Amino acid sequence: MANSLFEEKLNSDEFLVTTEVGPPKGVEVSEMIHHIDILKDKVDAINVTDHQSSVMRFPSLGGCLLVKELGGEPILQMTCRDRNRLALQADLLLAYSRSIVNVLCLTGDSIDVGDHKDAKPVFDSDSIQLLKMIRTMESGKDVGGNDLKGVPKFCLGASVHPEADFIEPQLIKFEKKVAAGAQFFQTQGIFEVASLRRFMQYASQFDIKILAGIIVLASARMAKYMNDNVPGIIVPQTIIDELASVEKGKGRQKGIEIAARLIKTIREENLSHGIHIMAVGNESVVPDILEAAEVEVARH
Amino acid sequence: MIIAEQKPLQEIRRMISPYESVLIVGCGTCMTVCDAGGEREVAFLHNALRMAQAKGGNETHHFLEFTLKRQCEPEFLEMLVDKISDVDAILSLGCGIGVQAIAERFPDTPVVPGVNTSFMGISREQGVWDERCAACGDCRLEDTAGICPITRCTKGILNGPCAGTKNGKCEANKDMDCAWVLIYKRLERLGQLEKMRRYYPMRNFRAVPRPKRLVKTPVVLGEDNG
Numbered sequence: 450m451a452n453s454l455f456e457e458k459l460n461s462d463e464f465l466v467t468t469e470v471g472p473p474k475g476v477e478v479s480e481m482i483h484h485i486d487i488l489k490d491k492v493d494a495i496n497v498t499d500h501q502s503s504v505m506r507f508p509s510l511g512g513c514l515l516v517k518e519l520g521g522e523p524i525l526q527m528t529c530r531d532r533n534r535l536a537l538q539a540d541l542l543l544a545y546s547r548s549i550v551n552v553l554c555l556t557g558d559s560i561d562v563g564d565h566k567d568a569k570p571v572f573d574s575d576s577i578q579l580l581k582m583i584r585t586m587e588s589g590k591d592v593g594g595n596d597l598k599g600v601p602k603f604c605l606g607a608s609v610h611p612e613a614d615f616i617e618p619q620l621i622k623f624e625k626k627v628a629a630g631a632q633f634f635q636t637q638g639i640f641e642v643a644s645l646r647r648f649m650q651y652a653s654q655f656d657i658k659i660l661a662g663i664i665v666l667a668s669a670r671m672a673k674y675m676n677d678n679v680p681g682i683i684v685p686q687t688i689i690d691e692l693a694s695v696e697k698g699k700g701r702q703k704g705i706e707i708a709a710r711l712i713k714t715i716r717e718e719n720l721s722h723g724i725h726i727m728a729v730g731n732e733s734v735v736p737d738i739l740e741a742a743e744v745e746v747a748r749h
Numbered sequence: 750m751i752i753a754e755q756k757p758l759q760e761i762r763r764m765i766s767p768y769e770s771v772l773i774v775g776c777g778t779c780m781t782v783c784d785a786g787g788e789r790e791v792a793f794l795h796n797a798l799r800m801a802q803a804k805g806g807n808e809t810h811h812f813l814e815f816t817l818k819r820q821c822e823p824e825f826l827e828m829l830v831d832k833i834s835d836v837d838a839i840l841s842l843g844c845g846i847g848v849q850a851i852a853e854r855f856p857d858t859p860v861v862p863g864v865n866t867s868f869m870g871i872s873r874e875q876g877v878w879d880e881r882c883a884a885c886g887d888c889r890l891e892d893t894a895g896i897c898p899i900t901r902c903t904k905g906i907l908n909g910p911c912a913g914t915k916n917g918k919c920e921a922n923k924d925m926d927c928a929w930v931l932i933y934k935r936l937e938r939l940g941q942l943e944k945m946r947r948y949y950p951m952r953n954f955r956a957v958p959r960p961k962r963l964v965k966t967p968v969v970l971g972e973d974n975g
Contacts, residue, residue: 556911559903561921575906578951610912618933621945622909637912680913680920
């Protein structure tokens, strides 16, 4: 039996659509609520980011509670940067108790790229060890070997970077994530269909679902900024040129068009099991992208 | 080797301000090699403090200098016994271990640190040192082709690179090599990539609680050779 609506969908042959919301820095959550409201019925699940880019914000778990309250399906993003194994397990217990069971296991960006550069980086575990930790909890024990009162069950995801400029070590890590219990992968931003096609030819040997990451760009400047400052992101020059070719104020529309075109190709060529749209602070355009890409989700 | 750098003169002057007679103690081992607190640096610092005092006008410190072979060994510290009877404080240019060894040996004499102890590393070129060991107490260099991910990966992760690596460099610092790219390339060269495919569990921090203590049972070399 599936542990969540999202897991049920994962187990089907339907095309999967997820997106993400970034919580605010502060307690004013009305904009996040608005984003959840306009997205919850258009996607299969909504990730809530965990201090994305190491910038301190309202927590992922709090955001997931809001998604639940508003009738959506949350995916809890969990990084190992800020919590040791005690804190991670405790948050997982709380998540499960509130029916938040979809968890995306990430190592987390370096403290150095964020807004609290003097903080102590924790990294008591990495993404693979976190996957194993959760599978251990599902066996009724904590990672200290002690019995848990009540046994939680989760649906676990991880990330992979098909466009990494040095792919071999990333693929070894991907296989270790599969072995550690990842059921689905949301990839880092894909910009070239060819690299996704190549990656899927390799990944199809594993019994997991791949959701191709789609980053929504709003200008050439943003693309260049991400290349320079966001860990791992590589936006190709052709996309930057395309964004630069439109007149001022039309970048956002161009970004929607590029994302929708990519999604259409992925669907037409059956290149992945689904997509994960990352609008990075521009969440309100996600419905427009889905409409332009002619993607409709039947939520149960 | 332990690497350190001398503290700013202003900070050193603030720390010694309550004391009239100050013994500057250098260390002849690591601090000498990393140019932070050997005999030469003791002499430079002595001069700098005297000049600063002469400019400032109203301070009346009296300085003495002495460099031990090693501040971290009790037998060398005994050489300070005769020298500290008339001093109000010791300004140690030893690493953090040296400063504390002095504090333990001389309970009635204040000691202040003249250097910031930075890391354990190797000399790269003149004036450049790189960190290489985190003294984690659980060496796994056999699994990682002699390149330490705990020290050289900014996240200290054990199961391969994060997705932030670009052009072989670290997401935290574009001038710093990604330790896991180096490990991968060297394992590949050695025909040992299977070591990277293994799962490495979370570290056991209890195996090496802080503060650590190492107790060695004396062993006579060769006793097992018949």
